[in-house]
Each structure stands twice: as structure tokens, then as C-alpha cells.
Amino acid sequence: MISYDFEYYRPDTYEGAVKLFHQLNNESKNPLYYSGGTEIVTNARKNVIKTGAIIDIKAIPEGNLLRETEDAILLGANLTLNEIIEGSNFPLLNNVIRKIADHTVRNRLTLGGNICGRLAYREAILPLLTTEAKMVVAGENGLKSMSVGEIFDKRLKLQKGEILLQVEIPKKDTELPYYHERKEKQGEIDYPLVHVVALKKEERIKAAFTGICAFPFRSPEIEEILNDKNLSFEERAKKVVDKLPSNSRDDVFASKDFREFLMERSIIHTLKNLEGGI
Amino acid sequence: MKTYKDYEAINLSINGETRKVIIKHSDTLLRVLREKLGLTGGKPGCENGDCGACTILLDGKPVKSCMMLAIEAIDKNITTIEGxxxxxxxxxxxxxxxxxxxxxxxxxxxxxxxxxxxxxxxxxxxxxxxxxxxxxxxxxxxxxxxxxxxxxxxxxxx
Amino acid sequence: MDQYKVIGKSPPRKDSKDKVKGKVKYVNDINTVGMLHTALKTSPHAHAKIISIDIAEAMEKPGVRKVITGEDIPYIVGLYLGDKYPLALGKVRHYGEAVAAVIADSEREALEALDAIKISYEELSPVRSIEEAMNEDAALVHEELDTYQHIDGIYPEGDSNVANRTKIRKGDIDLGFEESDFIIEDTFSYPQGDHVALETRAAIAEIKEDGQVIITSTSQAPFVVRSLMSSFFNIEPGKITVTAPPLGGGFGGKAGIQLEGLAYLLSKAVEGKPVKVVNTREQDMMASPGRIGFEGKVKLGCKKDGEIMAMKLHYMFDTGAYADYSVNISRAAAIACTGPYNVPHLTCDSLCVYTNHPFTNAYRGFGHLELAFAIERALDVMADKLGMDSAELRKKNAIKAGDTSPTNSVMDENTGDLSKCIDRVKELIQWEEGTYIPLGENKVRAKGMGCLWKAPAMPTNTDAGAILTFNEDGSINLNCSIVEIGQGTGTGLAQILAEKFKMDLEKIHIVTDINTRVAPHDWATAASRSLFMAGRAVMEAAEDALTQIKETAAAVLRCPSEDLDVAEERVFIKDEPHIGLDLKDVVLGYVYENGNAIRGQIIGRGRYIARRITGIDKETGEGKPALEWTLGAEAVEVELDLKDYSYKILKSACVMDVGKVIHPDLARGQVVGAMSMGLSLATDEAYVFNSRGQVLNNDLRSFKIMRYGEMPEYLVDFVETPQGDGPYGARGLGEQGIIGIPAAVINALSKAMGMQLKELPLTPENLWRARKEENTI
The missing domain is CATH 1.10.150.120 ([2Fe-2S]-binding domain)
Known part of the structure; x- marks a missing residue:
């Protein structure tokens, strides 16, 4: 049960939503955009999230689109993970998000929610990072489309009041060879200790990671190592772990050491699968 | 745009019937079903989305009713175990x-x-x-x- | 042909239809207009002095009736040992301990006021492990332990953290080791965890104007609640009514007394209005008791041929901050300390140790789970040393009739056949195909075994009762006091009654909400003694009712009552079965055509009280504390990935000697469910603490229990060596299936890893770490 009150709004347009956000913000109501709600409702119960107003963005039509154009797959950020799994034609994304939470939760949990939420794993961003997807963001000045690399650094760098509305994935990249590996503490329904997502484009491996650090990332330096064919898979794996962008996570789910152990193994598997040989 | 304030009288379609109920915006669907409508088949096993004891069907799909607001269920078909x-x-x-x-x-x-x-x-x-x-x-x-x-x-x- | 009509069959449970329709009302489903609701403020610290609590702001919050702190209700509510207040007073002793309670018109308002309660603490350094607790200069969790009141038979050691020590001395331990060719010595342990009954604990209390106290709660032991409420709060027992509706799982966690006392005190604070206390999941794990932690040192001596000569055992249980049931868990572990083996020379010290961990109480297995973990692991280590098959080692030493138990009582002819259980479990798990089977380079399948035994740990005067009343259609109301906690004992008892009446089970109606005002006295739905003891009471009640029925019929039929029999809802002359009466015409008194009536209604009464049980001697443990022993053997098969230490449990097998299977499907359900708890415990369940003694996994997101799809193939069979005094020869089986499983899992993984593992939980990380540490030695 949530013990405190908040206002609830369900705008029909993104313009309306953004305007409302700023208005509520000016009234010091600390508004929150809300899509699937799974994270907000549970954290509000624990008083971890406090808000005076919820702006439910599920009625915004652009956020619910699932469309393929000639050269892109366009996914509304309000689509639930299961809607994407059932409707989208990007196997890597589908396989990755299939690991998030559990099937029932995925009937509510949305793409945008997973990427913009508080939980740091944000696994749905990994295939977007590797395919260099475009993120369509609604703000006070209307829509803008940015490459994920420009706007994602540990988290999505939205300005206050901005909404992630859609993602646009280059279609040709959705057909590339890929590999992903996710490790959990014990059972599958759990947070990832390590999740490696990689694809091979023009003989180069592109990879994104989460679980291992406190945030998801893709790193040019690490990709250099991954693609350094002068090194064995094992050497590359070790080197990657040395070059992580932050300390490895060390928490109730796993120690830093074990995560790094798993990370090395997942990298070796990734290389075996995408580079072959051995 | 729809705007809701304070207590709200809403209609929910549950097990094929329309039920009128007065809620607060922050009421979860689970609590409304159990405490306002007497549909206690769904249980608050964790109220954290982990156990699934509160699962109901929303337009035929299973969802955890502890993880959503009752107000979101307007215009949806809810099925509980009683149905x-x-x-x-x-x-x-x-x-x-x-x-x-x-x-x-x-x-x-x-x-x-x-x-x-x-x-x-x-x-x-x-x-x-x-x-x-x-x-x-x-x-x-x-x-x-x-x-x-x-x-x-x-x-x-x- | 089967000699029984109903026993040994698997009719649908009596509660089936309601349960698949969501119609069973659990305590938290009860909400009435005018009921007040509560919320608990809990401690963020593991050990701290409470300097001040400011409730002024909280009292002003909307809907708030009262804010109660420990000072308002300074009653002692420890189960066996008076070490606990309903709300912390003076100091908090574990993370998540309840410190203050808000009573409000709604749960929402009660919750909202929590933040406004301002508590200032002075942190104390916490006792963070058994080892720290046992240090000479350890901080004391309870400074005044030696002044606490306690029941007989437990021995707190003042000026220490030992809440109880139970000693077993049998034979000559020095001689035993002298005569041993091989001796091993090792320590095996696992941390605390939780029951995770899907239903969290709840209690509703109300005080009537004449002082009647009405409690409805998630209780496995409504009569214990009545009795303890009376002694804690000085209320006449007759003025207390406790109702226990069906529970959403218990597993021991709802035995003893839980939230009832607090609910009563809160009701008292608001002029007796009905007050409901419900745990959130986090509070159910932290503020209410969980599963005990364990560390067992085993020194084991054997002859070359595997004959066990001596055991020196030192068990230490991490009860956390309060003793609750745990002083009796450590005692039960002493009574059964050797596991189901004949051990001529033995010493055991079993200690219940305070720490600043969350407190614990009864948990399925009740000490036997822990001792089996230590003993069964030690046996595998010994088998490796002897170069002997571990199943053979177990069989060789299996306890049998004529042997003596650790408390030196002779195992009587009712003793089950452990060897047969071992043989059968070997067949089920295909032991002979090999217990170590490499699968290519990186994978291995391995098998491990763990045997079990368990006697109910209960007071010597534990009893049960049954009352039968009748309806106009001749059907019977069976009123027993066994709480429905999922086990379905009500159905089993109805079967026993139906068998006695040779009647259709449909015509037996069971009482599901146990109400101490109307139900016959019964100790508790715990210790796997319900079917045995209440079963005996039902048999006696049936005999009593049948006698009365025959007496009425004899008068009407003008024949000796001993010539009569009852079957198929008729009472009739045995050798002239066409002469008889329908039960419906007898059970409420017989009415003649002219209106004359005789005899009146039939009321069947049955009782059972444990037979010839004693306490145990303080210095040697001698005595006969066991009602009956259930013996069994379990085994698991694992498939381990040697590269990343992930693994699957492929099979889990259990064979128990249960005397007689009353309801095969329910019996299997208990065993399978118990095995799954054991598997889950062994593979993943453990509280994780930080250096300040705070629990880092206090919800089901971070404290994981087994999910669908993670279960193995379950293999279950029963051996039936009748228990002479059990109903139709049956003995207890509800808890037992869990007992050998953690040991079987660690034995299988030890085999797979080629090393001796010693600790739970067996997460891949812990296996990886064990391997790493082995390599660095």
C-alpha cells in the first residue's frame, strides 16, 4: 500500500504532458512521468519515491507505436516488454528484454520505464547501444531525435520534463550476428550479475555491458581490446576487466571478484561466438 | 486530457460486472479489490511484485495488482479468481x-x-x-x- | 484386496473447492467497519540504546488514535525465556526490531504517521556471529540474562550469550575414540534465513466490556496463545478466545505466540476496540522470527569397517536477539544429535546462542535439519577417508530396534526400517550407476545422500482432542483443533473417522476455523504430531459415538448392542443386516411413531495424551523424550558446470518409513514440498549482513526462494513398518522431508567438486570461492 497521496494525470499528447510537467514542477509537486508503474508503485510503498503528482504517459499515441519502416524499427517507449517481444523483429532486443523481471511483470514494465527508471541495470539499453539506435525525446521545444551515444551516458541524459517517446533502431543492424550472456546469482528471475550484449558489424564487435558496473555502458576502449586479434580471447577478457569504466559492483547479489570472474567468461564466450575459431 | 483529484469515484469492470468504487489516486489495484470490493482472492504476499500472489488478469493478461494503481484499470476488463x-x-x-x-x-x-x-x-x-x-x-x-x-x-x- | 475403505486412498482435500475459488478467508482478509489498523516503526540498527522517542508529531497526523512505544507496554513476552518485550524497551537488539506502533483509523494513515515518529539511538557494537558471541570478552546481547524467568528444562548461562545448553553424555567418549581406527573432525555451518510463508503474520484483537479478549490470528497454536496470553498479561484463561483460520503456510514460523500479544496491548490502549496488526513482507522477515542459523563441530570416530564408535558434538545455534522457540530447537537437536545411527560413545553440547541478528523460532525440521546437515556431511567425509560407499556406511550404522538413542532410551519395536529406506532411495536415484559421472570436459553429474530422523519435540503432556456431533442427515461434524496450514490434516482425520464409520467421506464435515472456546484442547499444530495424536483422539471419539449409536439402536431393535455394526450410514444387526436403522434416525435421538423419543443426540468424545514421555537429565540427557521416530533416507542428483559453478538439481528422492500412509497424495505433497524447501535453503537462502549487522536482503526481491521450473524431478516412496500406537499404524511425516536434503545437496556438490564443502548456501559464487580458497592453501 502507498501511504501518501498524489495527483494523477493522464495526458493524451506529449505536448500536454510536457506542459503539465513544468506546471506541476513549478507548483513544487515533484511530478514523475509514469508508464508501466512497476517501479514507481513498489518504491512509493517503501517511501523511496516521494511524489506529489504522477503523469501517466501511456495514453500518448506516439509512445505506443510499433512500426517497421524501410530502414528502421520504431518502438514506442510505452510498449510493454512483452508487447515488444511479441511484436518486434529484433531478436537480440527480444532476447535481452525477455530476461528482465518476470513474464507477468513484463506485461506492465515498459521499454521507457526500463531505460529511464531508477534501477541501474537498464538492460534494454544494451541492444540499443550496440545498434546505435536513435532516441526520440519530447521536450518543451517539441521532438528531437538523437543518437543513443549522444544522450546515454550511464543513464539517459534527459532534461527536466523531457520524455523518452520512441526509439528507432536501424534495421540493417537488427540482422547482424549477435551474442548475449546474462548471469545471475542462482535462479534466473533475478538481477543480472553480468549481462554482456554484443553484435558483429563489418567484422568488428560492438558490445555493451551491465551488471558488472553501477551503470550500463559501451566503451570504445573496451571495444578496441575486444577487436584486438593479436590477443587471445582469454587475454582480451582479462584486459577488458582491467579497463572497466568504474569499480565492479560489490553487493548482496555478488562480490566484485565473482562478477569479474563471470565477466571474463562471458567475454570469452562472446568472442568464441562472434569471432569463432578455437 | 483527463484530470483526477483526491478521492475519485470510478467504475471498474470486474468479472463481467461494472463496480463503482471510491478510491484515492495512490491506491493500488490490489488494495481496492480486496478492501473496497471484498475480492480477497488476490493476496498481498509481498506488495513488491516478487511473489505473484496478487496476480489478476487485465484484458486477459496476467498482471501483478500490487504493482499498479487502481485508477489505471479504468476501461479495462479485470478478472479475479472470483470470476x-x-x-x-x-x-x-x-x-x-x-x-x-x-x-x-x-x-x-x-x-x-x-x-x-x-x-x-x-x-x-x-x-x-x-x-x-x-x-x-x-x-x-x-x-x-x-x-x-x-x-x-x-x-x-x- | 485392500483391508480399508477410505484409509490409503487419495480423495480430494476437504478445502479444495474453496481454495481454487479464492474463498478461503485468511486473517488478513478480515476487515470490519470500525476496526483500527496499525503500522510498526522498526529499528535501523542491529544494536543500539534508545535515547528518546518523540511521538508528538505523529500523534497529530490525521486518523491517528495512539502511538505506542515500549515504555507504554512493558510486558515480558518471551515464549520459553522472558527476554523480550512486545516493542523494544531501552535498547534494540536486532535490525528491524519493532520499536513503536501507530494505531489509526486506516492502515494508510497508520503508515503515513510512521515517518513522524522521531527516535534517537546510540549505536552499540553488534554481536555479529556465533563466534563473536562466544568470545570471552563478547558484548552481551542480554546483560540480565541470569534474572530472566524461564521454563524448566532450559539452562541459560548468565553473563554470557548462551541462552540454553543441553548436554548429552552416553558411554565412554575417550574409550570410543581409542577404539576408533579413523577419526575426522570438522565444522559445518549455515546462516539464518526465513520461513517465507506466503501469508505474512497477522492478528486481530478486541476486548469486550466484560474483559473477554477475542483474538483472531495466523496461529499454528491457538491454545498456546491462550495460555501464554493468560500468563503474560494476567488474564483469566477462560476469558480469552483465540480463533485460527486456515493459514497461508506456517512451517513453524506461526507456532508459539506471534503478534497476538501486541495486538491485544494495542487494543487495550484504545479501549478494547478491534485492532488489526499485519506484517509487511519486510517486517515478517525482520521484526518477526525467522529460521535459525547453525554451526556444528563434529568429531567422529569409526572402525576400519565403518562401525561408528564415538561422536563428540558441539552444536551452536544462532537464535539472534531473542530465544523464542530456539532454546528448544537446540535442545531437540541434542536429543537427536547423532542422526539415525547407533552411537555407543557420545557427548554433545548443544547451545542456543544470542547474537544481534534477527530472532528466530521453530522452522520445519526443528533442530533435526541442522544436526542432519552436520552429521550427514561428516559421514561423507568419513566415507571418503574409509574409501567406503557412503550409503553403505549409513546402512552399517543405521539405528534399529533394541539400539539406544542418544538419550539412552531403547528404540522399541515400532522403530522404522532405515536400511530399507536407504536401499529404496538408492534404487530411485540409481545410486549403483555411480555417484560421480563426468559429462564431457566441463560438466559432471553427482549424487549425494542424507538420512533423517525426527521425533516431535513437545511437552510431555502434549494432547489432542476430538468432538463429534451429528446432523439430521446422519452426517458427522468433526471438531478437532488441528489448524489447516496447507498440510490437509483435516482431510486425513476425516478419513480416519470415515473408516471407523465405514462411511462416505462426503458425509464428514470438518471445522476449519479453530476456536479455543468451542474446540477441544490441543497443544499445537506443530512437530508433525497432528495426524498421530489427533488421529488417536478421533478414533476414540468414533468408538465413543459408535457405542452410543449402538446403545440407542439396541433399545429400538431390541437386541444386544454388541450384536450391532455400523456401516454405510446404517446401524444394523451383524448377522441379519436387513434389520437396522438409518443413522439419521438415531444420531439426534430415536423418535417412535407415537412421538416418544429416547436417548437424545450422540456426542462423540475422544482424547489422546502422549504416552510415557519424560524430560531429560540436565547433566547426561538421559530420558525418554520421544513420542515416536520417523526415519528416512534422501538423495539428490546434481549437474554441475565446473567452469562457472552453476548447477541444476536434477532429481531429489525421499523414502521414509511412515508406518502407514493415510492419504498417499497428501503424504507425497508434504514430502515433495519439504524437499523443495530443503533444496531452496541449501542452494540460495541466507540472510546477508553488513558490518553493522544490518540485513541486506529483507524482501523477496533479494531473498530468493525456489521458483517454478527450478524444481527437480521428485522421487518419493514410503516404507510401512507400523507404529503400534499410531492411528492405523501411522507416524508423522510433515516436516521430515526437508531434513536430509541440505546434507544431500552439499554431499552431491562436494562429490562433484572433488572437495569437502562445509557451508551453505551453495551459490555458484560460494562454490567458486571454495575452489579458489582450496587452491590458495
Missing amino acids: LSNTEIQKAFVEYGGFQCGYCTSGFLLNAYALLETHPDADDDTIKEWLQSNLCRCTGYEGISKAIKTAQKKKAGI
């Missing part, structure tokens, strides 16, 4: 020991029911994917597994 009668899956749960204490049972039944409606030919992987959303502490899942497979066959007329 499920004499289905193959209920019969099979009785026959194969799909429950002991019964606390997780409503959630399991609704999830399994939706599964068999959506994927009558679900294979083991699909069954697992769906049913991993619910926890049972009593049965070790043996009876639940047997019940689902039996109900699946019965539905297929085998």
Missing part, C-alpha cells in the same frame, strides 16, 4: 495437488489460465517462463506442473 469458475485448470489443481495452503493459488490459477488461453500448445519453456512469475512455498511446484499439463490436454480434448 473463474469450474475451469479445467481449477479442476486440475484440485485433482493433482496444485496447492496446499492456498495462499498463492489464486495468482497461480489466473496466470496458468491466461497461459492456456493464450498458448494452448505451450511447451515446457513457455510454461516455465510464465509461471516463474509466481512463488509457492508449499508444493515444490510438482502438483502445479502436473495440473497445468493435465488441463492443457483436457482443453485440447486429449
Whole structure:
């Protein structure tokens, strides 16, 4: 049960939503955009999230689109993970998000929610990072489309009041060879200790990671190592772990050491699968 | 734009009936069903989305009613365990020991029911994917597994 | 042909239809207009002095009736040992301990006021492990332990953290080791965890104007609640009514007394209005008791041929901050300390140790789970040393009739056949195909075994009762006091009654909400003694009712009552069965055509009280504390990935000697469910603490229990060596299936890893770490 009150709004347009956000913000109501709600409702119960107003963005039509154009797959950020799994034609994304939470939760949990939420794993961003997807963001000045690399650094760098509305994935990249590996503490329904997502484009491996650090990332330096064919898979794996962008996570789910152990193994598997040989 | 303030009188469509209920915006669907409408079949096992004992069907899909607001259920069709009668899956749960204490049972039944409606030919992987959303502490899942497979066959007329 | 009509069959549970329709009302489903609701403020610290609590702001919050702190209700509510207040007073002793309670018109308002309660603490350094607790200069969790009141038979050691020590001395331990060819010595342990019953604990209390106290709660032991409420709060027992509706799982966690006392005190604070206390999941794990932690040192001596000569055992249980049931868990572990083996020379010290961990109480297995973990692991280590098959080692030493138990009582002819259980479990798990089977380079399948035994740990005067009343259609109301906690004992008892009446089970109606005002006295739905003891009471009640029925019929039929029999809802002359009466015409008194009536209604009464049980001697443990022993053997098969230490449990097998299977499906359900708990415990369940003693996994997101799809193939069979005094020869089986499983899992993984593992939980990380540490030695 949530013990405190908040206002609830369900705008029909993104313009309306953004305007409302700023208005509520000016009234010091600390508004929150809300899509699937799974994270907000549970954290509000624990008083971890406090808000005076919820702006439910599920009625915004652009956020619910699932469309393929000639050269892109366009996914509304309000689509639930299961809607994407059932409707989208990007196997890597589908396989990755299939690991998030559990099937029932995925009937509510949305793409945008997973990427913009508080939980740091944000696994749905990994295939977007590797395919260099475009993120369509609604703000006070209307829509803008940015490459994920420009706007994602540990988290999505939205300005206050901005909404992630859609993602646009280059279609040709959705057909590339890929590999992903996710490790959990014990059972599958759990947070990832390590999740490696990689694809091979023009003989180069592109990879994104989460679980291992406190945030998801893709790193040019690490990709250099991954693609350094002068090194064995094992050497590359070790080197990657040395070059992580932050300390490895060390928490109730796993120690830093074990995560790094798993990370090395997942990298070796990734290389075996995408580079072959051995 | 729709605007809601303070207490709200809303209509919810539950088990084929329209029920009028007065809620607060921050009321979860689970609490409204249980405390305002007397539909106590769904349980607050964790109110954190982990156990699935509060599972209901929203437009035929299983969702955890502790993780959503009641206000979001306006214009949707809600099915609770009270709305499920004499289905193959209920019969099979009785026959194969799909429950002991019964606390997780409503959630399991609704999830399994939706599964068999959506994927009558679900294979083991699909069954697992769906049913991993619910926890049972009593049965070790043996009876639940047997019940689902039996109900699946019965539905297929085998 | 089967000699029984109903026993040994698997009719649908009596509660089936309601349970698949969501119609069973659990305590938290009860909400009435005018009921007040509560919320608990809990401690963020593991050990701290409470300097001040400011409730002024909280009292002003909307809907708030009262804010109660420990000072308002300074009653002692420890189960066996008076070490606990309903709300912390003076100091908090574990993370998540309840410190203050808000009573409000709604749960929402109660919750909202929590933040406004301002508590200032002075942190104390916490006792963070058994080892720290046992240090000479350890901080004391309870400074005044030696002044606490306690029941007989437990021995707190003042000025230490030992809440109880139970000693077993048998034979000559020095001689035993002298005569041993091989000796091993090792320590095996596992941390605390939780029951995770899907239903969290709840209690509703109301005080009537004449002082009647009405409690409805998630209780496995409504009569214990009545009795303890009376002694804690000085209320006449007759003025207390406790109702226990069906529970959403118990597993021991709802035995003893839980939230009832607090609910009563809160009701008292608001003029007796009905007050409901419900745990959130986090509070159920932290503020209410969980599963005990364990560390067992085993020194084991054997002859070359595997004959066990001596055991020196030192068990230490991490009860956390309060003793609750745990002082009796450590005692039960002493009584059964050797596991189901004949051990001529033995010493055991079993200690219940305070720490600043969350407190614990009864948990399925009740000490036997822990001792089996230590003993069964030690036996595998010994088998490796002897170069002997571990199953053979177990069989060789299996306890049998004529042997003596650790408390030196002779195992009587009712003793089950452990060897047969071992043989059968070997067949089920295909032991002979090999217990170590490499699968290519990186994978291995391995098998491990763990045997079990368990006697109910209960007071010597534990009893049960049964009352039968009748309806106009001749059907019977069976009124027993066994709480429905998922186990379905009500159905089993109805079967026993139906068998006695040779009647259709449909005509037996059971009482599901146990109400101490109307139900016959019964100790508790715990210790796996319900079917045995209440079963005996039902048999006696049936005999009593049948006698009365025959007496009435004899008068009407003008024949000796001993010539009559009852079956198929008729009472009739045995050798002229066409002469008889329908039960419906007898059970409420017989009415003649002219209106004359005789005899009146039939009321069947049955009782059972444990037979010839004693306490145990303080210095040697001698005595006969066991009602009956259930013996069994379990085994698991694992498949381990040697590269990343992930693994699957492929099979889990259990064979128990249960005397007689009353309801095969329910019996299997209990065993399978118990095995799954054991598997889950062994593979993943453990509280994780930080250096300040705070629990880092206090919800089901981070404390994981087994999910669908993670279960193995379950293999279950029973051996039936009749228990002479059990109903139809049956003995207890509800808890037992868990007992050998953690040991079987660690034995299988030890085999797979080729090393001796010693600790739970067996997460891949812990296996990886064990391997790493082995390599660095």
C-alpha cells in the first residue's frame, strides 16, 4: 500500500504532458512521468519515491507505436516488454528484454520505464547501444531525435520534463550476428550479475555491458581490446576487466571478484561466438 | 486530457460486472479489490511484485495488482479468481495437488489460465517462463506442473 | 484386496473447492467497519540504546488514535525465556526490531504517521556471529540474562550469550575414540534465513466490556496463545478466545505466540476496540522470527569397517536477539544429535546462542535439519577417508530396534526400517550407476545422500482432542483443533473417522476455523504430531459415538448392542443386516411413531495424551523424550558446470518409513514440498549482513526462494513398518522431508567438486570461492 497521496494525470499528447510537467514542477509537486508503474508503485510503498503528482504517459499515441519502416524499427517507449517481444523483429532486443523481471511483470514494465527508471541495470539499453539506435525525446521545444551515444551516458541524459517517446533502431543492424550472456546469482528471475550484449558489424564487435558496473555502458576502449586479434580471447577478457569504466559492483547479489570472474567468461564466450575459431 | 483529484469515484469492470468504487489516486489495484470490493482472492504476499500472489488478469493478461494503481484499470476488463469458475485448470489443481495452503493459488490459477488461453500448445519453456512469475512455498511446484499439463490436454480434448 | 475403505486412498482435500475459488478467508482478509489498523516503526540498527522517542508529531497526523512505544507496554513476552518485550524497551537488539506502533483509523494513515515518529539511538557494537558471541570478552546481547524467568528444562548461562545448553553424555567418549581406527573432525555451518510463508503474520484483537479478549490470528497454536496470553498479561484463561483460520503456510514460523500479544496491548490502549496488526513482507522477515542459523563441530570416530564408535558434538545455534522457540530447537537437536545411527560413545553440547541478528523460532525440521546437515556431511567425509560407499556406511550404522538413542532410551519395536529406506532411495536415484559421472570436459553429474530422523519435540503432556456431533442427515461434524496450514490434516482425520464409520467421506464435515472456546484442547499444530495424536483422539471419539449409536439402536431393535455394526450410514444387526436403522434416525435421538423419543443426540468424545514421555537429565540427557521416530533416507542428483559453478538439481528422492500412509497424495505433497524447501535453503537462502549487522536482503526481491521450473524431478516412496500406537499404524511425516536434503545437496556438490564443502548456501559464487580458497592453501 502507498501511504501518501498524489495527483494523477493522464495526458493524451506529449505536448500536454510536457506542459503539465513544468506546471506541476513549478507548483513544487515533484511530478514523475509514469508508464508501466512497476517501479514507481513498489518504491512509493517503501517511501523511496516521494511524489506529489504522477503523469501517466501511456495514453500518448506516439509512445505506443510499433512500426517497421524501410530502414528502421520504431518502438514506442510505452510498449510493454512483452508487447515488444511479441511484436518486434529484433531478436537480440527480444532476447535481452525477455530476461528482465518476470513474464507477468513484463506485461506492465515498459521499454521507457526500463531505460529511464531508477534501477541501474537498464538492460534494454544494451541492444540499443550496440545498434546505435536513435532516441526520440519530447521536450518543451517539441521532438528531437538523437543518437543513443549522444544522450546515454550511464543513464539517459534527459532534461527536466523531457520524455523518452520512441526509439528507432536501424534495421540493417537488427540482422547482424549477435551474442548475449546474462548471469545471475542462482535462479534466473533475478538481477543480472553480468549481462554482456554484443553484435558483429563489418567484422568488428560492438558490445555493451551491465551488471558488472553501477551503470550500463559501451566503451570504445573496451571495444578496441575486444577487436584486438593479436590477443587471445582469454587475454582480451582479462584486459577488458582491467579497463572497466568504474569499480565492479560489490553487493548482496555478488562480490566484485565473482562478477569479474563471470565477466571474463562471458567475454570469452562472446568472442568464441562472434569471432569463432578455437 | 483527463484530470483526477483526491478521492475519485470510478467504475471498474470486474468479472463481467461494472463496480463503482471510491478510491484515492495512490491506491493500488490490489488494495481496492480486496478492501473496497471484498475480492480477497488476490493476496498481498509481498506488495513488491516478487511473489505473484496478487496476480489478476487485465484484458486477459496476467498482471501483478500490487504493482499498479487502481485508477489505471479504468476501461479495462479485470478478472479475479472470483470470476473463474469450474475451469479445467481449477479442476486440475484440485485433482493433482496444485496447492496446499492456498495462499498463492489464486495468482497461480489466473496466470496458468491466461497461459492456456493464450498458448494452448505451450511447451515446457513457455510454461516455465510464465509461471516463474509466481512463488509457492508449499508444493515444490510438482502438483502445479502436473495440473497445468493435465488441463492443457483436457482443453485440447486429449 | 485392500483391508480399508477410505484409509490409503487419495480423495480430494476437504478445502479444495474453496481454495481454487479464492474463498478461503485468511486473517488478513478480515476487515470490519470500525476496526483500527496499525503500522510498526522498526529499528535501523542491529544494536543500539534508545535515547528518546518523540511521538508528538505523529500523534497529530490525521486518523491517528495512539502511538505506542515500549515504555507504554512493558510486558515480558518471551515464549520459553522472558527476554523480550512486545516493542523494544531501552535498547534494540536486532535490525528491524519493532520499536513503536501507530494505531489509526486506516492502515494508510497508520503508515503515513510512521515517518513522524522521531527516535534517537546510540549505536552499540553488534554481536555479529556465533563466534563473536562466544568470545570471552563478547558484548552481551542480554546483560540480565541470569534474572530472566524461564521454563524448566532450559539452562541459560548468565553473563554470557548462551541462552540454553543441553548436554548429552552416553558411554565412554575417550574409550570410543581409542577404539576408533579413523577419526575426522570438522565444522559445518549455515546462516539464518526465513520461513517465507506466503501469508505474512497477522492478528486481530478486541476486548469486550466484560474483559473477554477475542483474538483472531495466523496461529499454528491457538491454545498456546491462550495460555501464554493468560500468563503474560494476567488474564483469566477462560476469558480469552483465540480463533485460527486456515493459514497461508506456517512451517513453524506461526507456532508459539506471534503478534497476538501486541495486538491485544494495542487494543487495550484504545479501549478494547478491534485492532488489526499485519506484517509487511519486510517486517515478517525482520521484526518477526525467522529460521535459525547453525554451526556444528563434529568429531567422529569409526572402525576400519565403518562401525561408528564415538561422536563428540558441539552444536551452536544462532537464535539472534531473542530465544523464542530456539532454546528448544537446540535442545531437540541434542536429543537427536547423532542422526539415525547407533552411537555407543557420545557427548554433545548443544547451545542456543544470542547474537544481534534477527530472532528466530521453530522452522520445519526443528533442530533435526541442522544436526542432519552436520552429521550427514561428516559421514561423507568419513566415507571418503574409509574409501567406503557412503550409503553403505549409513546402512552399517543405521539405528534399529533394541539400539539406544542418544538419550539412552531403547528404540522399541515400532522403530522404522532405515536400511530399507536407504536401499529404496538408492534404487530411485540409481545410486549403483555411480555417484560421480563426468559429462564431457566441463560438466559432471553427482549424487549425494542424507538420512533423517525426527521425533516431535513437545511437552510431555502434549494432547489432542476430538468432538463429534451429528446432523439430521446422519452426517458427522468433526471438531478437532488441528489448524489447516496447507498440510490437509483435516482431510486425513476425516478419513480416519470415515473408516471407523465405514462411511462416505462426503458425509464428514470438518471445522476449519479453530476456536479455543468451542474446540477441544490441543497443544499445537506443530512437530508433525497432528495426524498421530489427533488421529488417536478421533478414533476414540468414533468408538465413543459408535457405542452410543449402538446403545440407542439396541433399545429400538431390541437386541444386544454388541450384536450391532455400523456401516454405510446404517446401524444394523451383524448377522441379519436387513434389520437396522438409518443413522439419521438415531444420531439426534430415536423418535417412535407415537412421538416418544429416547436417548437424545450422540456426542462423540475422544482424547489422546502422549504416552510415557519424560524430560531429560540436565547433566547426561538421559530420558525418554520421544513420542515416536520417523526415519528416512534422501538423495539428490546434481549437474554441475565446473567452469562457472552453476548447477541444476536434477532429481531429489525421499523414502521414509511412515508406518502407514493415510492419504498417499497428501503424504507425497508434504514430502515433495519439504524437499523443495530443503533444496531452496541449501542452494540460495541466507540472510546477508553488513558490518553493522544490518540485513541486506529483507524482501523477496533479494531473498530468493525456489521458483517454478527450478524444481527437480521428485522421487518419493514410503516404507510401512507400523507404529503400534499410531492411528492405523501411522507416524508423522510433515516436516521430515526437508531434513536430509541440505546434507544431500552439499554431499552431491562436494562429490562433484572433488572437495569437502562445509557451508551453505551453495551459490555458484560460494562454490567458486571454495575452489579458489582450496587452491590458495
